[in-house]
Amino acid sequence: GENVEQHPSTLSVQEGDSAVIKCTYSDSASNYFPWYKQELGKRPQLIIDIRSNVGEKKDQRIAVTLNKTAKHFSLHITETQPEDSAVYFCAASMGGGNKLTFGTGTQLKVEL
Amino acid sequence: GAVVSQHPSWVICKSGTSVKIECRSLDFQATTMFWYRQFPKQSLMLMATSNEGSKATYEQGVEKDKFLINHASLTLSTLTVTSAHPEDSSFYICSARDTTLGETQYFGPGTRLLVL
Numbered sequence: 001g002e003n004v005e006q007h008p009s010t011l012s013v014q015e016g017d018s019a020v021i022k023c024t025y026s027d028s029a030s031n032y033f034p035w036y037k038q039e040l041g042k043r044p045q046l047i048i049d050i051r052s053n054v055g056e057k058k059d060q061r062i063a064v065t066l067n068k069t070a071k072h073f074s075l076h077i078t079e080t081q082p083e084d085s086a087v088y089f090c091a092a093s094m095g096g097g098n099k100l101t102f103g104t105g106t107q108l109k110v111e112l
Numbered sequence: 113g114a115v116v117s118q119h120p121s122w123v124i125c126k127s128g129t130s131v132k133i134e135c136r137s138l139d140f141q142a143t144t145m146f147w148y149r150q151f152p153k154q155s156l157m158l159m160a161t162s163n164e165g166s167k168a169t170y171e172q173g174v175e176k177d178k179f180l181i182n183h184a185s186l187t188l189s190t191l192t193v194t195s196a197h198p199e200d201s202s203f204y205i206c207s208a209r210d211t212t213l214g215e216t217q218y219f220g221p222g223t224r225l226l227v228l
Contacts, residue, residue: 032215043205043219044156051215089155097144097209100217102155 002027004092006103014111019077021106023090026071030092033073034100035064038087047088048075051095080110114210115139118220125196126228133191133223135206141186142208146217147179150203162189196227 003026013019025033034049050057050064050073057064061080066073077084087107091100115138125131135145143164148156160181161169168181180192189208193200203224207217 034216036219041222041224043221045219046216049216093215095215097211097215099146099158099161101158104155 002030002092002094002101004090004101004103006090006106008106009104010107010109012109012111013080015080015082017080019075019080019084019108019110021075021088021090021108022072023074023092023103024070024072025092025101027092027094028068028071029094032093032095033064033066034091034093035075036089036091036102038089038105040086044089077108080108082110082112084108085110114213114216114218116206116208116218116220118206118223120223121221122224122226124226124228127197128195131193131196131225133193133204133206133225135189135191135208135220137187137208137210137218140208140210140212142189142210143186145183145189145206145208147181147189147191148205148207150205150222152203156205159191164189193225196225198227201225201227 006023031052036044037047038044061078063076087105089105090103093100117136119134145162147159159174162181162183164183170176183189205222206220209217
């Protein structure tokens with residue numbers, strides 16, 4: 001089955017700096033890669049996603065890049081703000097309503 | 113749109129009792145819902161895929177007789193933890209996909225279960 005690895009497990013940045021979280025997946029059949037943000041005790045919220053026919057997608061301060069050949073995808077957050085502090089999960093799926101396999105999560109802390 | 117609710121939000125029960133958790137898609141129909149378990153400071157682990165009108169598909173290592181799933185309608189799936197024990201204490205979250213909106217899975221707010 002699919003295996004998703006995520007790094008780093010914790011990330012601390014200064015407000016205004018950029019943050020990058022990286023994931024790798026094992027199943028070349030995966031073609032849908034969402035990123036979720038989860039605040040303590042709350043539900044995961046989708047922040048951005050990308051399909052395998054696209055190499056990069058951007059939404060304001062958030063961007064995701066995908067390298068299908070290397071089976072890598074990354075989340076980039078620019079101009080970080082304290083409210084970006086949360087746990088971020090990457091995930092992979094074969095699409096078509098199939099199950100998501102989640103990475104292990106990254107605790108992001110944005111310090112003032 | 114695409115709102116998923118769960119009930120109850122938290123429950124405390126005695127060891128040996130059964131607990132039912134409901135997951136509802138409020139403004140869309142969901143032929144498939146997913147049930148996850150999340151332990152503190154850990155990732156979401158898929159327990160099973162719930163399919164409307166058919167048997168759920170359980171992930172390896174998940175006891176289907178202990179975690180009963182019923183998906184009787186296009187807006188409701190239930191997870192029953194039978195004969196709960198302290199090691200079943202966890203955060204249970206469901207998700208559902210609105211097929212009209214593509215691949216996105218929308219998560220419920222979760223149910224925190226504490227078994228004494």
